[in-house]
Amino acid sequence: MESARGQRVRRLRDVRLPERFRSRLGFRARLHDARTATAVGRWLGTGVVVCFVTGLISHGLQSPPDWLAPHLPTRPVTGYQVSQGLHVGTGIALVPLLLVKLWTVYPRLFVRPPVRSVRHAAERASVAVLVAAALLEVFLGLVNTAQWYPWPFPFRAVHWALAWVLLGATLLHLAVKAPEIAAHWRRSPADPDDPDRRSLLRGMGAAVGVVTLATAGQTVAPLRGLTLLAPRRPDGAAQGVPVNRTAAQAGVADVSAAAWRLRVAGPSGYELSLAALNGLPQHTVRLPIACVEGWSASADWTGVRLRDLLERAGVPSGAFVRVVSLQRQGGYRVSELPPRYARDPLTLLALRINGEVLSPDHGFPARIIAPNRPGVLQTKWVGEIEVLA
Ligand SMILES: Nc1nc2c(c(=O)[nH]1)N[C@H]1C(S)=C(S)[C@@H](COP(=O)(O)O)O[C@H]1N2
Ligand SMILES: [Mo]
Numbered sequence: 001m002e003s004a005r006g007q008r009v010r011r012l013r014d015v016r017l018p019e020r021f022r023s024r025l026g027f028r029a030r031l032h033d034a035r036t037a038t039a040v041g042r043w044l045g046t047g048v049v050v051c052f053v054t055g056l057i058s059h060g061l062q063s064p065p066d067w068l069a070p071h072l073p074t075r076p077v078t079g080y081q082v083s084q085g086l087h088v089g090t091g092i093a094l095v096p097l098l099l100v101k102l103w104t105v106y107p108r109l110f111v112r113p114p115v116r117s118v119r120h121a122a123e124r125a126s127v128a129v130l131v132a133a134a135l136l137e138v139f140l141g142l143v144n145t146a147q148w149y150p151w152p153f154p155f156r157a158v159h160w161a162l163a164w165v166l167l168g169a170t171l172l173h174l175a176v177k178a179p180e181i182a183a184h185w186r187r188s189p190a191d192p193d194d195p196d197r198r199s200l201l202r203g204m205g206a207a208v209g210v211v212t213l214a215t216a217g218q219t220v221a222p223l224r225g226l227t228l229l230a231p232r233r234p235d236g237a238a239q240g241v242p243v244n245r246t247a248a249q250a251g252v253a254d255v256s257a258a259a260w261r262l263r264v265a266g267p268s269g270y271e272l273s274l275a276a277l278n279g280l281p282q283h284t285v286r287l288p289i290a291c292v293e294g295w296s297a298s299a300d301w302t303g304v305r306l307r308d309l310l311e312r313a314g315v316p317s318g319a320f321v322r323v324v325s326l327q328r329q330g331g332y333r334v335s336e337l338p339p340r341y342a343r344d345p346l347t348l349l350a351l352r353i354n355g356e357v358l359s360p361d362h363g364f365p366a367r368i369i370a371p372n373r374p375g376v377l378q379t380k381w382v383g384e385i386e387v388l389a
Pocket of ligand 1: 250375
């Protein structure tokens with residue numbers, strides 16, 4: 001007697017595939033079954049969850065809503081580095097996972113009849129949304145890590161919106177497929193694992209391993225030698241840290257050290273020359289620059305504590321401050337620091353990197369460096385510190 005579970009599994013497995021997928025592909029047809037789809041889907045789902053959560057963290061740290069900004073933590077100092085490294089790493093690992101999943105399920109595109117009922121039509125439509133959103137999301141992310149913005153739309157807004165579409169479509173898909181997933185979660189006697197499926201899963205694991213190793217070196221120092229797929233490797237970079245926008249690109253290549261002044265606003269605001277700034281107590285901190293695009297590198301930064309500069313101007317300790325670059329144009333010429341960041345002893349207006357005066361590309365004469373902060377907010381070529389509230 002076949003068990004009830006076995007019958008259920010057999011019923012679920014009986015997808016109405018066209019004949020050519022059943023016979024002509026021979027043994028390979030088994031790799032298009034629900035057990036394979038579930039096994040691949042578990043890995044894919046895990047990757048999507050990690051990517052989504054780290055994406056939320058990235059978004060929260062880079063552009064927090066007003067209610068969140070005062071509560072963002074400055075520790076661990078490597079928080080953003082780790083979470084953004086995971087975000088880009090899992091995003092890249094999703095490429096082979098998505099491809100294998102699509103290959104496993106694509107015969108279902110050809111089920112006959114194409115639409116059996118309203119429910120079936122809705123299910124197929126939701127899968128179409130899921131596939132389109134997943135492919136587009138991963139593709140846009142990849143293009144962003146390559147610093148390539150070929151479209152007129154803003155990358156982050158679209159990536160953010162699509163992430164929610166993807167989440168919704170994934171949850172719906174999981175709900176619809178719950179009985180099949182439950183039936184095929186583990187190997188069962190009615191559905192034994194076979195060597196083909198094991199090979200497929202091993203091959204998929206190997207592909208994930210290879211792409212991960214080939215990119216992780218952009219943030220995990222010991223893997224640098226393997227970094228083949230990352231556009232910006234930290235080794236060999238000027239002063240030990242890659243440069244995202246050069247001084248020439250930002251139009252600030254010819255800052256005169258003699259003429260430059262730092263303006264600090266506040267009840268007793270003031271201006272300082274570079275010489276005066278160098279005369280103030282200097283502190284050295286080891287902190288990473290972690291770019292949203294996935295690369296990161298740690299350095300020893302030396303400079304004046306931002307909180308010392310703010311105290312001297314009589315700025316209240318609960319104030320938000322805005323740092324303004326000499327750069328005239330571009331989205332990253334200003335950044336805001338919530339009070340916790342502005343007052344953190346590790347937050348510096350840095351004048352030196354790894355013992356050398358900042359090169360023009362790294363922000364000469366002065367730049368912000370703060371713990372647990374996206375690279376895009378580590379403003380270079382600082383000219384002014386404003387008080388917001
Ligand atoms: N004024 C200004 N500051 C800036 C940028 C910029 O374009 N303009 N780019 C930011 C980005 S995206 C990163 S990742 C870091 C990189 O710093 P680095 O070039 O010294 O490595 O600088 C940040 N500071
Ligand atoms: Mo960046």
